[in-house]
Amino acid sequence: MNRTAAVTSGTAPKVKKRRPANRSWKTSVAGYLFISPWLIGFLGLTAYPMFLSLYYSFTDYTLLEPIHWVGTRNYERIFMNDPKFVQSVGVTFKYVIASVPVKLIAALLVAMVLNRAVRGITFYRTAIYFPSLIGGSIAVSLLWRNIFGVDGIFNKILAVFGIEGKGWITSPDSALWTLILLAAWQFGSTMVIFLAGLKQIPNDLYEASSVDGANRFVQFFRITLPMLSPIMYFNLIMAVINSFQMFTSAFVITNGGPVNSTYVYALYLYERAFSRYQLGYSSALAWIMLVIIVIAALIIAGTSRYWVFYETEPEGRKQK
Template sequence: MKESAATSLSDPLIKRHRPTIKRWESPIAGYLFISPWLLGFLGLTLYPMLQSLYYSFTDFSLLEEPTWVGLRNYNRIITSDERFIQAVKVTFIYVAASVPLRLVAALMVAILLAKNIRGMSAYRTAIYFPSLIGGSIAVAILWKNIFGKEGFVNNILAHFGIEGTGWVTNPDTALWTLVLLVGWQFGSAMVIFLAGLKQIPNDLYEASSVDGAGKATQFFRITLPMLSPTIYFNSIMGIIGAFQMFTPAMIITNGGPANSTYVYSLYLYERAFSRLQMGYASGLAWIMLLIIVASTAVIFLTSKYWVFYESEGGKSK
């Protein structure tokens, strides 16, 4: 057996192919495979970010060469820009309302779609479909018509003798129509929740049923703890997306009425492309980045108290 092994290792064919195998073991091969993504990241993400960081310290109007002004843009934003304060306030209200609504809607629907019944794949596809088009301009216009003074919602209320308001033109309700829109776009979070539900062992539910646990107890003592890593992930992704919301506020309300839907991204867009204050807008963009980082950091730091990892022996990581 030893001779045959030695003979096979010394076979000319293997010797002839050995350099080829060794060549593909080089790290260069890996860099070649990721080079399309790497070039895109360097040219379309990292370089624009660094350039916007430089512009944030300049007075740049897109029509003239940038002039270095140091921290003047940041000082104006923080100390004397009332519209900045309004935009931050509206954005935080929107994030605080829309992210939990989206998570609850996605989880509830995922629990319903986790059942093994006939035709469930078609139901899942139909429910996920709105998320594919939810961020489009066409849907924003449709939403504006649905909640308009003569829209579908008010027509339904009229059948019950209720006179509805102009939901997107009333300062008290305009922001909540945008919250409902993002709540309707729960498809991606739902799919992730559905995958997480499939990973929960049925033995846990069977054992708890033997011990007399009801559906509510199983949900709060088994489903939620086992889904906590998924909730953690969806929360972070939802917060990041909510802070960057732009299209619905632009198309449906254009920041109105009375600045009630004047979210941060809309203010940044106005400064950059309406007033051509690109340096000032770059400063706003970097402040937004810091706000998002701080918000996600809070979730990350508190996750050890409520995120359950089964691989950690039943303890939060």
């Protein structure tokens, strides 16, 4: 009766279409099949080694003897009776604190210079980005060691101006700064991300501020930096993580010297693992470094609410 009334009134009843029972199941299986290469790689090459190293950090695994569970003894030795641990952490923090700002500032300044429509700008962008493609290689580290050696090209340039150079990588006062300079030179990837962010800033903002009498200095601090703050936040996180893990340049150029002035944390971990074969101890060192990086990232994330600005912000933040 109700169905007849619905038909006569001109409103047909809504009929729910039933999906095949196995369609959602097939969709899920297809999705997992597509991501299976990544999933297998993640489980086999990342997750499993991580948890295995966590287990090793509580053992005295030395690769040459049977594994014995020692509990937290490795961590106690690291924090209570390992002066090289303290020294390597100090050198690493010096490197991070100095190299990250230099790299970000250099990348931003170059990105602003390249954010112009001039002839040959594509070539300049490619040439400046190119060192980042080979920046982490051993060849570049060897080249850097020759440039700043006693008979390197840097000292020869100084000699032209009557300045007597020195062995920059053999002096404890300047060895770490040569590594910082190398890190700053490898700003190509960071520069490209900044350049993409600059492209997204509307020109109307600059034109309107110019009408109001704002010069380029004011525009930089009132428009460019606030609009780039999310990208700066991302670049800062990535730069800090990469700097804490710096190894190749310190190993090839200075090998931790002179007088342990470039003895970074990753180099100390490598020495414990592959020179002394103390894999359990080095696993504990690796997990301590992971905790340090996580704490640094959390501190940056916690302070980001004061200097990172988004176009659409939560209501609670706007009220504050």
